[in-house]
Amino acid sequence: MARKLLLENINVPGIKSFDVYRAKGGYRSVEKALKTMSPDDVMEEVKKSGLRGRGGAGFPTGMKWSFLDRKSDKPRYLVCNADESEPGTFKDRFLMEYIPHLLIEGLIVSSYSLGSNTTYIYIRGEYRWIVDILEHAIAEAKHNGFLGKNILGSGYDLEIYVQPGGGAYICGEETALIESLEGKRGNPRMKPPFPAISGLYNCPTVVNNVETLATVVPIINMGGDEYAKIGVGRSTGTKLISACGHMNKPGVYEIELGLPVDEFLNSDEYCGGIRTGHTLKAVVPGGSSVPILPAELFYKTKEGVARLMSYESLSEGGFASGSMLGSGGFIAMDETTCIVRNLWNFTRFYHHESCGQCSPCREGTGWMEKVLHRLEHGHGSMSDIDLLVDIAKKIEGNTICPLGDAAAWPVASHIRHFREEFEYHVKFPEKVAHSPF
Amino acid sequence: MGTVQSEIKFSEEKLKKVQEIISRYPEGRQKSALLPILHLAQREFDGWLSVPVMDYVASLLNIKPIEVYEVATFYTMFNLKPVGKCLIEFCRTGPCMHNRADQIIEYTEKKLGIKVGETTPDNKFSLKAVECLGACGYAPMAQIGKFYYEHLTEEKMDKIIARLGQDFNPDNKYEI
Ligand SMILES: NC(=O)C1=CN([C@@H]2O[C@H](COP(=O)(O)OP(=O)(O)OC[C@H]3O[C@@H](n4cnc5c(N)ncnc54)[C@H](O)[C@@H]3O)[C@@H](O)[C@H]2O)C=CC1
Ligand SMILES: Cc1cc2nc3c(=O)[nH]c(=O)nc-3n(C[C@H](O)[C@H](O)[C@H](O)COP(=O)(O)O)c2cc1C
Ligand code: SF4
Ligand code: FES
Numbered sequence: 001m002a003r004k005l006l007l008e009n010i011n012v013p014g015i016k017s018f019d020v021y022r023a024k025g026g027y028r029s030v031e032k033a034l035k036t037m038s039p040d041d042v043m044e045e046v047k048k049s050g051l052r053g054r055g056g057a058g059f060p061t062g063m064k065w066s067f068l069d070r071k072s073d074k075p076r077y078l079v080c081n082a083d084e085s086e087p088g089t090f091k092d093r094f095l096m097e098y099i100p101h102l103l104i105e106g107l108i109v110s111s112y113s114l115g116s117n118t119t120y121i122y123i124r125g126e127y128r129w130i131v132d133i134l135e136h137a138i139a140e141a142k143h144n145g146f147l148g149k150n151i152l153g154s155g156y157d158l159e160i161y162v163q164p165g166g167g168a169y170i171c172g173e174e175t176a177l178i179e180s181l182e183g184k185r186g187n188p189r190m191k192p193p194f195p196a197i198s199g200l201y202n203c204p205t206v207v208n209n210v211e212t213l214a215t216v217v218p219i220i221n222m223g224g225d226e227y228a229k230i231g232v233g234r235s236t237g238t239k240l241i242s243a244c245g246h247m248n249k250p251g252v253y254e255i256e257l258g259l260p261v262d263e264f265l266n267s268d269e270y271c272g273g274i275r276t277g278h279t280l281k282a283v284v285p286g287g288s289s290v291p292i293l294p295a296e297l298f299y300k301t302k303e304g305v306a307r308l309m310s311y312e313s314l315s316e317g318g319f320a321s322g323s324m325l326g327s328g329g330f331i332a333m334d335e336t337t338c339i340v341r342n343l344w345n346f347t348r349f350y351h352h353e354s355c356g357q358c359s360p361c362r363e364g365t366g367w368m369e370k371v372l373h374r375l376e377h378g379h380g381s382m383s384d385i386d387l388l389v390d391i392a393k394k395i396e397g398n399t400i401c402p403l404g405d406a407a408a409w410p411v412a413s414h415i416r417h418f419r420e421e422f423e424y425h426v427k428f429p430e431k432v433a434h435s436p437f
Numbered sequence: 438m439g440t441v442q443s444e445i446k447f448s449e450e451k452l453k454k455v456q457e458i459i460s461r462y463p464e465g466r467q468k469s470a471l472l473p474i475l476h477l478a479q480r481e482f483d484g485w486l487s488v489p490v491m492d493y494v495a496s497l498l499n500i501k502p503i504e505v506y507e508v509a510t511f512y513t514m515f516n517l518k519p520v521g522k523c524l525i526e527f528c529r530t531g532p533c534m535h536n537r538a539d540q541i542i543e544y545t546e547k548k549l550g551i552k553v554g555e556t557t558p559d560n561k562f563s564l565k566a567v568e569c570l571g572a573c574g575y576a577p578m579a580q581i582g583k584f585y586y587e588h589l590t591e592e593k594m595d596k597i598i599a600r601l602g603q604d605f606n607p608d609n610k611y612e613i
Pocket of ligand 3: 355361399400
């Protein structure tokens with residue numbers, strides 16, 4: 001059995017409650033940090049652990065924390081990104097719903113290290129029942145002296161508040177999230193300045209994903225060096241993967257980074273294989289924004305090396321023949337899947353979610369959706385296929401935030417790997433309504 | 438229910454909640470309370486935000502009405518038109534689509550005799566299509582009130598409609 005650091009106690013009855021969580025060793029990292037470590041000591045452990053942001057970009061967490069402007073006389077903020085809206089991603093929900101105290105514990109230790117006295121959890125508005133779960137956990141932690149004034153007699157004060165969003169994918173982008181938390185529309189800001197210099201209320205701010213902050217708990221408990229021994233290369237530690245699509249056992253799994261992709265998809269410990277009687281056609285390994293891989297390039301790189309579930313291995317081959325680990329939203333599709341329909345659906349999503357600030361993103365996603373609708377419904381032409389590639393290229397790199405890129409990448413990769421299927425839609429329009437693809 | 442909203446004022450208890458929410462932010466940053474309070478208002482005033490409701494929220498936060506309108510129009514969870522007593526929000530994004538979301542939506546449309554975006558004449562149900570709700574592994578799914586209903590089938594939709602058509606409280610979890 002693989003090592004579990006986050007979900008070790010997930011099946012313990014009552015683990016949602018403070019008492020059971022505590023009895024299982026919960027909140028030890030808070031005692032350790034606040035009683036025996038300085039804020040900088042905590043940061044050093046996080047740096048040593050090699051932890052990389054679990055929200056998708058994979059930026060080293062300790063480094064990000066070290067960029068936080070500590071010289072400014074303004075208050076500093078930690079904001080937990082619980083907006084989780086990337087299609088295929090549902091791991092943060094699982095963690096918050098079933099083991100909420102792990103997040104609260106991680107938030108206390110991280111806030112202490114960063115010097116935040118008010119920390120917000122920005123959660124997507126649709127997770128309404130989870131707001132209640134988190135608020136209950138916060139109240140329990142406070143009641144037991146782990147939140148509020150002078151925590152454990154250390155002189156450190158902290159309040160945590162849960163802020164619901166309003167239904168907007170873009171508010172997961174950290175600067176849009178900050179705008180939203182200020183009570184505004186979720187329009188991303190230009191970076192730099194990064195939030196670490198000027199974020200919430202123009203104060204120095206660190207935004208981290210739910211899973212990233214929960215992972216600080218095992219790091220402090222075991223020490224950064226020990227944590228760094230798990231995993232492979234620069235992909236240290238464990239990672240939550242939410243697996244969905246055409247498989248026997250969709251769900252949330254904690255893996256050690258470096259697990260062979262074949263084992264993840266096909267062993268009974270994880271996804272249990274593609275649904276019985278079917279074969280794998282394609283995988284989107286890291287949430288809808290990352291490039292799609294046909295089955296053969298999923299299992300092995302172009303050079304024939306077996307792929308692993310790690311940041312490096314999944315991106316081996318770059319955009320030409322690789323993909324990304326991203327948020328860990330793993331979508332498997334079998335041979336019944338229509339790739340054109342999948343892309344049309346994703347593109348509609350990005351068009352719907354574009355905040356509208358930059359014309360390449362606002363207009364480009366709209367065009368792409370229109371052209372794909374045409375192709376999918378048998379009214380397309382061969383030139384439409386190149387038109388799509390052209391529009392995608394014009395969006396990429398020309399926008400304020402990466403939503404534009406996130407919309408462009410799937411278009412480029414779906415067409416690169418499955419061009420004949422797009423051509424089939426043009427050649428046999430009468431067949432595509434019920435095409436085998 | 439519906440279009441007539443007689444008195445637009447929170448109860449004393451809700452006003453206390455409003456004050457508690459405002460106290461979460463630094464002095465002068467009460468605008469941060471806008472989204473939580475819009476949710477509160479939508480829940481309190483028949484499931485949608487009319488202009489008078491938005492104006493009321495603006496007055497509570499001491500901000501301009503336009504600041505409320507521009508936010509309410511940006512986020513998809515805020516309904517700017519009346520909705521039926523029970524709003525069913527189906528996810529239609531990729532992973533759900535690959536697991537029969539389209540069929541379940543169509544089935545429900547036929548059963549209720551309305552399309553997505555419409556409300557039944559008796560004002561009991563409204564249908565809405567939304568994007569990925571973070572339940573992709575439990576597809577197809579819908580949000581109804583505070584909770585998610587997952588692994589939907591035609592039979593499950595029959596049960597949901599029969600049960601929630603009797604009476605519906607968005608804060609209740611109905612075991613189907
Ligand atoms: N979990 C989810 O639901 C979703 C995740 N994503 C992921 O988001 C990723 C893109 O996120 P971004 O935040 O735009 O990426 P980014 O690379 O700009 O930033 C990543 C993090 O590092 C920080 N950072 C980077 N350089 C810095 C510097 N020089 N100084 C201080 N801080 C610095 C940023 O503030 C941010 O917190 C995509 O790769 C995608 O996988 C996208 C959509 C949804
Ligand atoms: C369009 C868009 C949506 C995003 N959505 C999320 C999200 O839902 N959750 C998340 O943690 N990060 C999301 N991100 C990434 C954040 O901007 C940011 O990189 C992340 O919260 C940093 O946390 P981490 O370093 O712990 O990963 C999104 C980025 C973009 C461009
Ligand atoms: S790229 Fe799209 S979502 Fe991002 S700021 Fe520009 S218009 Fe908005
Ligand atoms: S695709 Fe439907 S919940 Fe994610």
